[in-house]
Amino acid sequence: MASKSKKSRTANGKRRFKNPLASLKESFKNYKFRFATGLIIVAFSFYLAVAFFSFFNSGYADRSKFDLQFVDLIKDTSIQVDNVTGKIGAWFADLMVNKWFGLASFSFVFLLFITGFRLLGARVLPLSKTLIHASIITIWVSVSMGFFFMETMEDKYLLLGGAHGFHVSHWLISTIGHIGTFILILISLVIYLTINFEWFLIKFRKLIGKDLAIFKENDFVDTAMTASDSEADNNEQNNAAEADESITEAVSSVTTEETENEFQFDIKPAKKFEALPVEHPDNELELKIEKAASEEIIHTGENRPQGDYDPTLDLSSYIMPSFDLLDDHKSGQSQVTEEELIYNKNKIVKTLEDYKIQIKSIKATVGPTVTLYEIVPMPGVRISKIKNLEDDIALSLAALGIRIIAPIPGEGTIGIEVPNSEPQVVSMKSIITSRKFQNTKFELPVALGKTISNETFVFDLTKAPHLLVAGATGQGKSVGLNAIITSLLYKKHPSQLKFVLVDPKKVELNIYSKIERHFLAKLPDEEEPIITDVQRVVNTLHSLTIEMEDRYDLLKKAHTRNIKEYNHKFIKRELNPEKGHHFLPYIIVIIDEFADLIMTAGKEVELPIARIAQLARAVGIHMIIATQRPSTNIITGVIKANFPTRIAFKVASMIDSRTILDSPGANQLIGRGDMLISQGSDLIRVQCAFVDTPEVEKVNDFIGQQRGYPTAMHLPEYVGETGTQEPGEVDLSKRDPMFEEAARVVVANQSGSTSLIQRRFSIGYNRAGRIIDQLEAAGVVGPFEGSKARQVLVSDELELERMFEMLR
Numbered sequence: 001m002a003s004k005s006k007k008s009r010t011a012n013g014k015r016r017f018k019n020p021l022a023s024l025k026e027s028f029k030n031y032k033f034r035f036a037t038g039l040i041i042v043a044f045s046f047y048l049a050v051a052f053f054s055f056f057n058s059g060y061a062d063r064s065k066f067d068l069q070f071v072d073l074i075k076d077t078s079i080q081v082d083n084v085t086g087k088i089g090a091w092f093a094d095l096m097v098n099k100w101f102g103l104a105s106f107s108f109v110f111l112l113f114i115t116g117f118r119l120l121g122a123r124v125l126p127l128s129k130t131l132i133h134a135s136i137i138t139i140w141v142s143v144s145m146g147f148f149f150m151e152t153m154e155d156k157y158l159l160l161g162g163a164h165g166f167h168v169s170h171w172l173i174s175t176i177g178h179i180g181t182f183i184l185i186l187i188s189l190v191i192y193l194t195i196n197f198e199w200f201l202i203k204f205r206k207l208i209g210k211d212l213a214i215f216k217e218n219d220f221v222d223t224a225m226t227a228s229d230s231e232a233d234n235n236e237q238n239n240a241a242e243a244d245e246s247i248t249e250a251v252s253s254v255t256t257e258e259t260e261n262e263f264q265f266d267i268k269p270a271k272k273f274e275a276l277p278v279e280h281p282d283n284e285l286e287l288k289i290e291k292a293a294s295e296e297i298i299h300t301g302e303n304r305p306q307g308d309y310d311p312t313l314d315l316s317s318y319i320m321p322s323f324d325l326l327d328d329h330k331s332g333q334s335q336v337t338e339e340e341l342i343y344n345k346n347k348i349v350k351t352l353e354d355y356k357i358q359i360k361s362i363k364a365t366v367g368p369t370v371t372l373y374e375i376v377p378m379p380g381v382r383i384s385k386i387k388n389l390e391d392d393i394a395l396s397l398a399a400l401g402i403r404i405i406a407p408i409p410g411e412g413t414i415g416i417e418v419p420n421s422e423p424q425v426v427s428m429k430s431i432i433t434s435r436k437f438q439n440t441k442f443e444l445p446v447a448l449g450k451t452i453s454n455e456t457f458v459f460d461l462t463k464a465p466h467l468l469v470a471g472a473t474g475q476g477k478s479v480g481l482n483a484i485i486t487s488l489l490y491k492k493h494p495s496q497l498k499f500v501l502v503d504p505k506k507v508e509l510n511i512y513s514k515i516e517r518h519f520l521a522k523l524p525d526e527e528e529p530i531i532t533d534v535q536r537v538v539n540t541l542h543s544l545t546i547e548m549e550d551r552y553d554l555l556k557k558a559h560t561r562n563i564k565e566y567n568h569k570f571i572k573r574e575l576n577p578e579k580g581h582h583f584l585p586y587i588i589v590i591i592d593e594f595a596d597l598i599m600t601a602g603k604e605v606e607l608p609i610a611r612i613a614q615l616a617r618a619v620g621i622h623m624i625i626a627t628q629r630p631s632t633n634i635i636t637g638v639i640k641a642n643f644p645t646r647i648a649f650k651v652a653s654m655i656d657s658r659t660i661l662d663s664p665g666a667n668q669l670i671g672r673g674d675m676l677i678s679q680g681s682d683l684i685r686v687q688c689a690f691v692d693t694p695e696v697e698k699v700n701d702f703i704g705q706q707r708g709y710p711t712a713m714h715l716p717e718y719v720g721e722t723g724t725q726e727p728g729e730v731d732l733s734k735r736d737p738m739f740e741e742a743a744r745v746v747v748a749n750q751s752g753s754t755s756l757i758q759r760r761f762s763i764g765y766n767r768a769g770r771i772i773d774q775l776e777a778a779g780v781v782g783p784f785e786g787s788k789a790r791q792v793l794v795s796d797e798l799e800l801e802r803m804f805e806m807l808r
């Protein structure tokens, strides 16, 4: 075996002569070479930083030596300098600080540092993007320093803006004068910050006042978008550059090397997403390594509204949250080393051989947290035999969380999922900015994370249509719920989507109370935006069933079958708002800690949930229920039957896994967002996207700061079984809290229409109808007159106030 390897190396040795650039490129594919180069660059960046600092003190004393040529300075040992980094450091410091960009030259140190770190394998910041920003900042700082501190340190032999800053600012002053240069410096700073930082835009807008004509809402959106377009272009270029880098990395991490176990892997460069075939000596088993490069990311700046938008709605100035509110979490290519892959493969092959199982081929697909080894066994091998070796393989690899899928549906192979020694965090940002999510045409797109082949996993909640989420404590359930909500917030306008949030633990979902007036729905008399009290939950669920029935009535009147058709007709103005028609937002009910609810309220919550789950899909009401305790008394047959899509994070036992997924597997997950998603008969392993609480807060702050509706969307009132009123019997002692305001609006407009009240107060049709009934009983409006608006019986405010006095 060894001789074979040697032979192939000899053969390699006889390859044609390559040009030096190609050899250097080739060398960079070797991770050891990259590591050594990275180390040298990081060390040099430190050396330069010290040289710069020392130059501030020693530059004056050393100044006469800088007139010499570099070589002469270095050669002559009689010349000494005061700079602590010696003659080379002093020379570089003089060159970069005084002759180039002054203090801004520290950006070179910074760039060298992150390049070095990148070569060492750590992704501190995206290289190309940082390079662009660093260049802009360097030039700006240098010119500003040149302008403001032109002669400040001349006696210390230090030009704070460097020769560049000095000359450019001199030239600017002679061309546009001191005032012109000052304005130019200031304006360029504002433009830079405006283009790159969303918060600056918002603060700046607040500072100059919203009412200035030049910053009318729409202009503002346009400006922001144009800026983001240019950034999008930049990013596309960056991405192209990064994609190239990632190809080099993918290739370099699988270079030819001899291994202990005599399997040889000569893996050729291939395109992104293509399996990299492994050349191997005769009779040797080949390992194909599927290295999916990170998916294409598109514009990272402004996020734009998509899909139909009802122009009659009030929040036309709403700006979608921008991508820079989310963090990178150092996410990127999976950094599983070639050594790890080969080690695991050899162990798998050896364990199977020990049990006399011969295999034909083996392929590895590297995912963010798990690598899938796909095996094709020799003919005649019984699949169940491999399945039974799960524990033995786990033992030989000394790894937890190994899952055997025998066979992989539709593939005819056997899969062995092995956790990576260094799992990658999949950032929410990478998922939100992925082309797949950005281009999705789904009505309610939920981006949950990445599959084992590094593909972004997106599904349409309208098709799900309800989700059951379970997992033991601390395994990533709350992060998962945040990922679901965040992805919807990044795609939907407040007019299109409302959440009803139920959180008996009171802490998990509280973070969303800031977006109450934009994205939340609740009972009219409910004070808290997030529902925590069990009785309130029961009332809200009943109210949702009323909303569901109301919506079905509207759909029937409009001769439509579902919310999509209905809203389409409404947008096309084919439905008359005077007849109670209105745009229907999707409603997503999220219940965290479902176990707590069912333990205290039992059937009282189970039945309305089941009813909503059975019927509400067509009218745009979807449910997501989460629980820590996936036992059969919590996830009952009724619940299970109505929640076809289920997500399982790691659970404690196989029984729990069966309760959620109807199959084992969730007990073998590795935690921290590792999950199995079951949709019908499919079971998909996905690494959940990670979104941290501060990120969720930033997104909510961003939305919450914007103009919203006057209140949360009000669900129909539910007064309990005994409290329902007969139509026509209006009790004026129980007037709606909005009664007086509504009466004023009706009198001021001299129009007694339900839809007017609905629009003005953003309330549901039922509640607006009840207010109109109360206004009729109080004598403010006349009786119902079919399609015409009711007659207003009170002519002015004064008369109205007198009427209120009497009612009070």
Ligand SMILES: Nc1ncnc2c1ncn2[C@@H]1O[C@H](COP(=O)(O)OP(=O)(O)OP(=O)(O)O)[C@@H](O)[C@H]1O
Pocket (backbone or CB within 6 Å): 425, 426, 471, 472, 473, 474, 475, 476, 477, 478, 479, 480, 628, 672, 673, 674, 687, 688, 689, 690, 691
């Ligand atoms: N997708 C993920 N990627 C990386 N780490 C994660 C992910 N999800 C969760 N974690 C880690 O696990 C920790 C616990 O997650 P989380 O709070 O979501 O658990 P939980 O299941 O909701 O727990 P509990 O039920 O007790 O609230 C997080 O603080 C984080 O460190």
